[in-house]
Amino acid sequence: MIKTLIIEDELAAREELLGALRKYDDIEVADQCGDLFSAMKLIRQHKPDVIFLDICLPGHDYDVPTQDEDWSELGFTLLDYMEVDEHQPHIVIVSSYSRYTLRAFEENVLDYLQKPVLDERLEKTIERIREQFTEAENQPAPFPDRPLERIPVYSNNRVRFIKLEEIEYIESRGPAGIYVVCEDKEYYTELTLKVIQKKTTFFQTQKQFLVNPDAVLEFERVPDTSRATIYTHSKNKVPVSKGFKREVMQLLGLKEEE
Amino acid sequence: MQTNQTIYNFKTFFEYFYQSWINSELIFSELSYVCVLFAIVYLFNKYSPAFSFLVKNTLRRRDWLWLYGLFTLLSVLGTFLAIKVHVGQEANAWAMINIRSIGAVLAGLLGGPMLGVCVGFSAGLVRYLSGGITAEVCFLATTLAGLIAGVVYLLLLKFSPEERFSWKIAFLTTLFVEAVGKVLVYWVTNDLLLIQTITIPMLLANSVGVILCVGILHDYERLDAALSGNALSIAKRLASVFKKNTSLTQSATELAHIIKSETGTAAVAFTDRKKVIAFVGAGNEHHSPGDIITNKLIKGALDSDNTVYIDGHSEVFHCKKSAQCPLHSAHITFIKIEDKVEGALVLFESKNRFFPRVNRDLAENLASLLAEQILAARYPKKLASLQDKYLLARVNPHFFGNALATISAITRKDTKKARMLMGVLAELMRERVSPANHFVTLKHEIEFLKKYLLIEQERFEDRLFTIINFDKTLDSARMPQFILQLIVENAIKHGVSQLLPPAIGEVNVSIHKINDQLMTIEIKDNVGAYHDSRTNRSLGGAGMKMVNELIKSQFNSDLYGIEVDCKEDEYTLVTMKLPIVIENNKKGEKND
Numbered sequence: 001m002i003k004t005l006i007i008e009d010e011l012a013a014r015e016e017l018l019g020a021l022r023k024y025d026d027i028e029v030a031d032q033c034g035d036l037f038s039a040m041k042l043i044r045q046h047k048p049d050v051i052f053l054d055i056c057l058p059g060h061d062y063d064v065p066t067q068d069e070d071w072s073e074l075g076f077t078l079l080d081y082m083e084v085d086e087h088q089p090h091i092v093i094v095s096s097y098s099r100y101t102l103r104a105f106e107e108n109v110l111d112y113l114q115k116p117v118l119d120e121r122l123e124k125t126i127e128r129i130r131e132q133f134t135e136a137e138n139q140p141a142p143f144p145d146r147p148l149e150r151i152p153v154y155s156n157n158r159v160r161f162i163k164l165e166e167i168e169y170i171e172s173r174g175p176a177g178i179y180v181v182c183e184d185k186e187y188y189t190e191l192t193l194k195v196i197q198k199k200t201t202f203f204q205t206q207k208q209f210l211v212n213p214d215a216v217l218e219f220e221r222v223p224d225t226s227r228a229t230i231y232t233h234s235k236n237k238v239p240v241s242k243g244f245k246r247e248v249m250q251l252l253g254l255k256e257e258e
Numbered sequence: 259m260q261t262n263q264t265i266y267n268f269k270t271f272f273e274y275f276y277q278s279w280i281n282s283e284l285i286f287s288e289l290s291y292v293c294v295l296f297a298i299v300y301l302f303n304k305y306s307p308a309f310s311f312l313v314k315n316t317l318r319r320r321d322w323l324w325l326y327g328l329f330t331l332l333s334v335l336g337t338f339l340a341i342k343v344h345v346g347q348e349a350n351a352w353a354m355i356n357i358r359s360i361g362a363v364l365a366g367l368l369g370g371p372m373l374g375v376c377v378g379f380s381a382g383l384v385r386y387l388s389g390g391i392t393a394e395v396c397f398l399a400t401t402l403a404g405l406i407a408g409v410v411y412l413l414l415l416k417f418s419p420e421e422r423f424s425w426k427i428a429f430l431t432t433l434f435v436e437a438v439g440k441v442l443v444y445w446v447t448n449d450l451l452l453i454q455t456i457t458i459p460m461l462l463a464n465s466v467g468v469i470l471c472v473g474i475l476h477d478y479e480r481l482d483a484a485l486s487g488n489a490l491s492i493a494k495r496l497a498s499v500f501k502k503n504t505s506l507t508q509s510a511t512e513l514a515h516i517i518k519s520e521t522g523t524a525a526v527a528f529t530d531r532k533k534v535i536a537f538v539g540a541g542n543e544h545h546s547p548g549d550i551i552t553n554k555l556i557k558g559a560l561d562s563d564n565t566v567y568i569d570g571h572s573e574v575f576h577c578k579k580s581a582q583c584p585l586h587s588a589h590i591t592f593i594k595i596e597d598k599v600e601g602a603l604v605l606f607e608s609k610n611r612f613f614p615r616v617n618r619d620l621a622e623n624l625a626s627l628l629a630e631q632i633l634a635a636r637y638p639k640k641l642a643s644l645q646d647k648y649l650l651a652r653v654n655p656h657f658f659g660n661a662l663a664t665i666s667a668i669t670r671k672d673t674k675k676a677r678m679l680m681g682v683l684a685e686l687m688r689e690r691v692s693p694a695n696h697f698v699t700l701k702h703e704i705e706f707l708k709k710y711l712l713i714e715q716e717r718f719e720d721r722l723f724t725i726i727n728f729d730k731t732l733d734s735a736r737m738p739q740f741i742l743q744l745i746v747e748n749a750i751k752h753g754v755s756q757l758l759p760p761a762i763g764e765v766n767v768s769i770h771k772i773n774d775q776l777m778t779i780e781i782k783d784n785v786g787a788y789h790d791s792r793t794n795r796s797l798g799g800a801g802m803k804m805v806n807e808l809i810k811s812q813f814n815s816d817l818y819g820i821e822v823d824c825k826e827d828e829y830t831l832v833t834m835k836l837p838i839v840i841e842n843n844k845k846g847e848k849n850d
Binding site: 010011012013015016019034035036037038058059060062063096097115116154155156157158159 | 659660662663664666667668670671716717718719752755756757758759761785786787790792793795797827828
């Protein structure tokens with residue numbers, strides 16, 4: 001059984017794809033969603049083999065000037081945040097336009113379907129998918145490891161990209177989710193600590209905390225404990241646990257006084 | 259010995275030439291046959307458009323066939339319109355002086371080697387079928403004639419295209435062709451006497467024919483140049499008037515003077531819808547600016563927007579003001595600005611003169627030129643590029659592509675709805691690709707907006723919520739077409755589409771009066787994505803700027819225009835201020 005996800009913001013297009021995939025017995029559509037963050041969540045949750053991804057997801061990346069400002073290419077952003085080493089699905093891009101084919105090729109996607117998707121064309125895609133899964137057991141799709149420069153966050157019902165230098169620290173608040181804390185505001189993100197740590201210079205001070213080294217103002221030991229606290233430029237406090245203290249001190253270039 | 263022989267040969271040669279020359283009736287008879295061909299070419303030129311390729315420089319297949327037909331006909335006629343001539347003293351030694359070459363040479367010279375060879379071949383074939391010793395060789399000679407002339411055509415094309423209609427070229431080509439022909443005939447018959455007898459008459463007749471025919475066509479070039487020269491000189495003089503910033507009456511009078519001097523017509527007048535603005539020429543003692551237009555025919559025409567020609571024959575221009583008015587016929591061309599008749603250009607002619615056709619054509623061109631100038635003068639901004647941008651904005655291919663994809667998806671589950679939406683889309687497309695109407699009523703624009711929203715609603719489902727409320731008294735107010743829909747489209751494209759579910763995007767359209775002269779259109783969305791403070795970028799900023807320029811230019815005032823107020827992540831409010839212009843139903847205006 002090949003597990004898939006549909007990531008498409010237009011309901012009608014989603015249903016069309018769903019209907020078209022229904023006739024393939026070996027293809028299972030585990031879930032569907034229509035935006036970047038839900039996509040990240042669902043991929044983590046279901047670990048699909050293939051995702052059908054629409055490039056034009058809601059949101060606009062102001063940092064990247066697009067051809068005519070008509071739509072942004074947020075679908076590609078998703079690929080930037082794929083967790084390397086973790087499960088990586090094959091990508092089938094589904095788009096109204098053909099202009100992303102070159103980029104798609106560079107990203108090593110499995111196939112590129114142009115909307116409206118015709119049954120005969122989808123047939124070919126399914127063949128390709130099947131091929132991937134008969135050759136070798138779940139070959140991971142080769143995703144280039146890219147350094148993170150911005151983190152996509154939720155802000156007022158929209159996607160916003162926060163530059164790393166604006167971030168002081170990242171905190172995982174359990175079921176509430178992961179929060180990106182900046183000088184004046186904090187934002188919710190679907191990106192995991194693991195990915196952020198891997199792709200940035202942020203260091204861990206505690207199980208739930210990642211700190212931006214450039215945001216560190218002060219390092220202070222908590223008296224009578226083996227813990228410490230880091231103060232950021234905007235006076236936020238980040239705890240440093242016993243387990244990480246040594247590493248943190250090393251990173252900050254502080255000498256151990258024992 | 260050799261030299262003496264040569265001189266003797268030359269002398270006898272010349273004697274025989276002289277002999278044949280004094281058989282002058284031969285020459286004149288043949289020349290009269292040449293006139294037949296000339297007449298045919300003249301008539302063809304007059305009544306068939308086939309020769310227009312000489313001006314246009316593109317030869318259509320149909321024209322090619324006509325020309326082939328014509329030239330082959332000429333060439334064949336040239337064989338039959340021949341004169342028998344006796345060679346030497348023998349009774350039954352004779353030859354035919356013919357003018358077959360004319361058709362073939364003309365074909366090649368004017369239409370290129372292909373046409374030349376085809377015509378030469380066909381006419382040569384006819385000659386071949388007519389028999390005689392020289393049958394085959396004349397076949398060959400005629401084909402070669404077409405080919406040679408075609409080669410000359412190519413050479414001219416490469417080295418000196420202006421010489422195309424030069425009589426010298428025509429003559430030299432014919433000379434060469436005839437020489438070749440005679441050489442071939444000699445080669446077969448070995449009859450020097452024959453050659454001597456027929457060469458000069460044939461050369462003369464054929465070259466005269468080619469030169470005359472080429473001469474008819476030469477006029478094309480001259481005529482074209484003359485007309486364009488005239489038009490250009492007028493245009494230049496007119497342009498200099500427009501550059502000066504004088505009053506309308508003054509400019510109009512100056513223009514009228516220029517037109518009168520260039521066309522040579524008796525009088526020229528400019529009017530607006532009600533009165534005369536300028537009057538120059540005969541009859542200006544009693545016709546002057548400010549006169550209300552009383553002439554019924556002109557008045558009637560202004561009201562019905564038709565061009566009127568009072569030809570002085572079936573209808574006569576009756577001047578109500580003076581019995582001595584010399585004006586007899588009049589040609590009225592309307593000056594239409596933005597599909598509305600604003601005034602007229604009237605050319606008058608007096609009793610004893612014809613109204614030249616060329617002046618009438620000129621009047622029409624002038625009227626459209628003037629209309630454009632007035633339009634340009636009204637809107638100081640570069641109107642051409644603005645109109646281009648406006649036109650570009652009208653047709654948004656992305657919208658149609660997306661709409662079709664959406665409808666295609668709906669087809670699977672709800673064919674009835676899909677068909678309804680297809681109908682709506684068809685209506686939208688028809689509107690957007692129809693010729694620019696520029697101004698429509700508010701009611702019309704709102705109907706268009708609603709149709710557009712029907713389709714967008716389908717795409718966004720419950721992620722989009724729209725409200726439209728407007729002042730009913732503004733139903734017939736005029737506004738630039740498509741602008742309302744464009745701004746709403748922007749709000750959806752750049753605002754609502756960015757919202758992550760389950761958030762709902764809201765677009766609020768509100769139209770109301772500020773006072774009796776001013777109305778405002780507000781489009782507000784609840785997203786506030788127009789401007790991003792971090793990157794300092796505005797989405798669709800260029801489009802807004804263009805619309806602002808357009809409005810300011812159309813109404814020539816800074817009171818009107820478009821403003822965008824954006825509170826990031828809260829709302830984007832686009833406010834459009836327009837004058838309230840309510841028009842009655844007129845032909846050419848979109849009204850529901």
